[in-house]
Every structure is written in structure tokens, then in C-alpha cells.
Amino acid sequence: MSRSRRRFLQNALGIGGILPFMDAAAFPGTNTFKANEIPHRPQPLKILILGGTGFLGPQQIAYALERGHAITTFNRGKTVPTTQKDVFNHVEQLLGDRENNLESLKNRKWDAIIDNSGNKVKWVIDTAQLLKDSADFYLYTSSTGVYYPYLGSDIKENTKAVLTLPPGLKEPQLSEYSYGVMKINSELEVQKAFGEKRSIIVRPTYMMGPGDRTERFIYWPVRLSRGGDVMVPGKATDPVQYIDVRDVANWMIRLIEEKKAGTYNAVGPSSPTTMHPFVYGAHAAFSSPANFIAVNDYNFLKAEKIMEVIPWIMPVDENKGSALINNQLAMANGLALTPLADSVRDMFDWWNSDDVKQERRDKLVSGTDALMAREKEILAKWKSRKK
Numbered sequence: 157m158s159r160s161r162r163r164f165l166q167n168a169l170g171i172g173g174i175l176p177f178m179d180a181a182a183f184p185g186t187n188t189f190k191a192n193e194i195p196h197r198p199q200p201l202k203i204l205i206l207g208g209t210g211f212l213g214p215q216q217i218a219y220a221l222e223r224g225h226a227i228t229t230f231n232r233g234k235t236v237p238t239t240q241k242d243v244f245n246h247v248e249q250l251l252g253d254r255e256n257n258l259e260s261l262k263n264r265k266w267d268a269i270i271d272n273s274g275n276k277v278k279w280v281i282d283t284a285q286l287l288k289d290s291a292d293f294y295l296y297t298s299s300t301g302v303y304y305p306y307l308g309s310d311i312k313e314n315t316k317a318v319l320t321l322p323p324g325l326k327e328p329q330l331s332e333y334s335y336g337v338m339k340i341n342s343e344l345e346v347q348k349a350f351g352e353k354r355s356i357i358v359r360p361t362y363m364m365g366p367g368d369r370t371e372r373f374i375y376w377p378v379r380l381s382r383g384g385d386v387m388v389p390g391k392a393t394d395p396v397q398y399i400d401v402r403d404v405a406n407w408m409i410r411l412i413e414e415k416k417a418g419t420y421n422a423v424g425p426s427s428p429t430t431m432h433p434f435v436y437g438a439h440a441a442f443s444s445p446a447n448f449i450a451v452n453d454y455n456f457l458k459a460e461k462i463m464e465v466i467p468w469i470m471p472v473d474e475n476k477g478s479a480l481i482n483n484q485l486a487m488a489n490g491l492a493l494t495p496l497a498d499s500v501r502d503m504f505d506w507w508n509s510d511d512v513k514q515e516r517r518d519k520l521v522s523g524t525d526a527l528m529a530r531e532k533e534i535l536a537k538w539k540s541r542k543k
């Protein structure tokens with residue numbers, strides 16, 4: 157969400173009405189739209205979000221409320237949101253557990269369901285079967301992980317996915333395969349219960365942005381803000397892909413509004429890019445002078461145990477095509493992307509806000525095995541090796 161949007165939402169929340177029943181368009185001049193987002197008054201919808209309080213959920217809720225929709229969430233009440241906290245005063249929260257308690261979901265009606273927390277096939281079977289007559293659409297948050305192993309060079313939505321775990325797997329392949337197999341089978345269960353015409357499957361790549369619960373992408377905003385000699389792993393031609401969580405969240409709401417059933421990769425940037433332009437683009441968020449040092453020898457990186465610094469993933473073996481996912485269908489169906497430097501700046505501001513604990517910040521920079529703490533030594537080795 158842009159700053160002006162966030163401000164709009166805060167102002168709107170301060171007005172005191174129950175926002176889900178207010179229409180954002182009732183406040184002309186206070187809202188802003190991205191270039192390819194057509195301002196219009198969407199029909200107010202009732203949306204159930206399975207989950208809602210982690211990373212993606214708060215952004216979906218903020219955008220949906222802004223567009224006049226009413227939101228119900230279903231979760232255990234354990235996860236505490238670290239972004240968009242104000243919006244939760246305007247949400248109906250149902251408590252339960254996907255493992256064994258779906259009681260609060262019974263005998264209710266919604267226009268659409270968003271399933272963010274479907275991380276076991278059985279959970280998805282249970283909710284999709286239970287709710288197939290309770291809503292028109294079921295949007296399942298899947299992942300580009302369904303394409304693992306990433307062997308193609310232009311991975312489209314109809315690329316065949318592995319449906320069963322190959323025998324004899326060891327880590328790290330085991331976790332990767334398990335996640336992909338779980339996601340693709342969950343997708344199929346949604347389509348089985350709701351039918352393809354009432355199913356929306358969204359497969360995001362690595363999401364980044366305010367509220368990220370992983371320490372993956374945040375490496376770059378923090379590191380680039382500091383400037384100096386910056387290690388850039390990988391070859392200049394290594395492809396990278398990523399997406400702002402807010403772009404995924406907002407687009408999901410619009411897909412529901414527009415009843416766009418189908419399966420979509422949610423991947424940015426809009427056209428293919430590589431690691432070096434990514435680093436330059438992200439650094440544009442800061443004014444710190446930086447000297448980029450390309451550490452472009454995979455063997456050296458492997459010896460240093462640097463196989464990925466998201467969005468960079470060493471493009472070898474099963475990961476060869478992990479950043480070669482095709483986003484044309486998504487772009488043609490309304491996916492709008494935030495400029496990289498804006499995402500990086502917003503993420504940096506969030507990281508340095510009260511919403512993130514100092515301990516977490518310290519760990520990223522100086523924790524045991526923190527890449528940032530090892531960087532100087534790695535660069536020294538790299539320079540002496542080249543001589």
C-alpha cells in the first residue's frame with residue numbers, strides 16, 4: 157500500500173464508522189491508483205480469509221476494506237500481525253483450528269473465500285468441502301513452488317507439476333518437493349470441490365515487503381542502506397524474480413471482484429531481469445555510496461555456503477529455472493507492480509519501526525552465521541583468490 161493509501165486508510169478508520177460497509181470512493185481526492193489500476197466502485201463483497209494475520213493477510217484486509225468489502229478471518233488467534241494493525245478493529249474474527257475445529261465456519265455465507273493458511277492437503281480438502289456451498293469463489297494461495305524442480309526456461313501455468321514425492325529424497329530436495337507436492341494437490345482439491353469456474357489459484361514467487369516474517373529479502377534493504385563494499389553473489393546473467401506482498405494481496409482482491417477464475421503465476425518484475433540490475437534498482441532507495449563487488453564464481457560461493465540470498469538463488473540443478481517463471485497471464489489480468497525502490501524503502505522503514513524487535517534486527521546484522529557479519533571476510537578471501 158502506498159503511503160498516501162495508508163494515510164487514507166488511517167484517516168478513514170479515524171472517522172469512526174465501520175469501514176467494511178463504507179465505500180472508499182465516497183472520499184474523492186483522497187485515494188490514489190496505480191497506472192494500470194482502473195478506479196471504479198467494486199460491488200461490496202463479503203470475504204472470508206482463512207488465516208489473515210501473518211504477512212499476506214493484513215495487506216489483503218487493508219486493501220479489501222479500502223474498497224468497501226467486509227472481511228471475516230478464521231485462525232487460532234495466535235499470530236499477532238506486525239503490519240496494518242489498525243484494520244483488525246474492523247474485521248470479524250472467527251476462531252478455530254484447521255487441524256481439528258472448523259465449527260465457527262459452519263452455516264455461514266460469503267461471496268468469496270481466500271485460503272492463505274492451507275498448508276496441508278487435508279486442511280484444504282476439509283475447508284473446500286465444507287464451504288463449497290457457502291461461497292461463490294475459493295481463492296487458494298499456492299506458490300511457484302509447485303514447479304519444483306525448476307527445470308524449464310519459461311515456466312507457464314500449464315507446466316506439468318510433480319504430484320507425488322519421488323522416493324529416497326534427502327534435504328534440501330525433500331522439503332522443496334514436499335512443499336510443491338502439497339501445494340499442487342491442494343490446488344486440485346480446491347478445483348475438485350468448487351469446480352474450475354469457481355476456483356482462483358494464485359502462485360506467488362518469493363514475496364517481500366513490510367511484515368515479512370522471514371529474514372530472506374530484508375538482507376538487501378538493510379545491506380544496501382549501509383553502502384560501502386557490497387558483495388553481490390552470482391553471475392551478471394543470473395535471473396531474479398520477486399514480488400511485493402502488497403501487489404499480490406491487492407491483485408487477489410481484484411481477481412475476486414472481477415470473478416477471474418483460473419490459475420496465475422504472481423511474479424515480478426514485469427519483464428525478465430538479472431541480479432545486477434536488481435541490486436542497482438534496490439540501491440536507488442538509499443543515498444549511501446556503494447561499491448558493488450560481483451562474486452561470480454559458483455564454486456567459491458558453494459565453498460562459502462552461499463547458495464541463495466533471495467531473490468538470488470544459484471541457478472543450478474533443480475533451481476536452474478526458479479526465477480524463469482512466466483508472468484504474462486498475470487500481467488494481462490491486472491497484476492500491478494510497485495517499483496522496486498519503493499518496496500525496498502517501505503520494507504526498510506517497517507524494519508526500523510517499533511513493529512520489529514531490536515533483537516531481530518541485531519540478529520540479521522551480527523547473529524551467528526549472519527551473512528552480513530561474514531561479508532568482509534568473504535570479500536577479503538575473494539580478492540586474494542583473484543590475485
Ligand SMILES: NC(=O)c1ccc[n+]([C@@H]2O[C@H](COP(=O)([O-])OP(=O)(O)OC[C@H]3O[C@@H](n4cnc5c(N)ncnc54)[C@H](OP(=O)(O)O)[C@@H]3O)[C@@H](O)[C@H]2O)c1
Nearest residue numbers: 207208209210211212213231232233234235254272273363
Ligand atoms: N512468503 C512467501 O514468500 C510465499 C511465497 C509463495 C507462497 N506463499 C504462501 O502464502 C500463503 C500466505 O501466508 P501468510 O502467512 O502470509 O498468510 P496469512 O493469512 O497472513 O497468515 C497465516 C495465517 O494462518 C493462520 N493459521 C496458522 N495455522 C493455523 C491453523 N492450524 N488453523 C487456523 N489458522 C491457522 C495464522 O493464524 P494463527 O497462528 O493465529 O492460527 C495466520 O493468520 C501461505 O500459504 C504460503 O505457502 C508464501
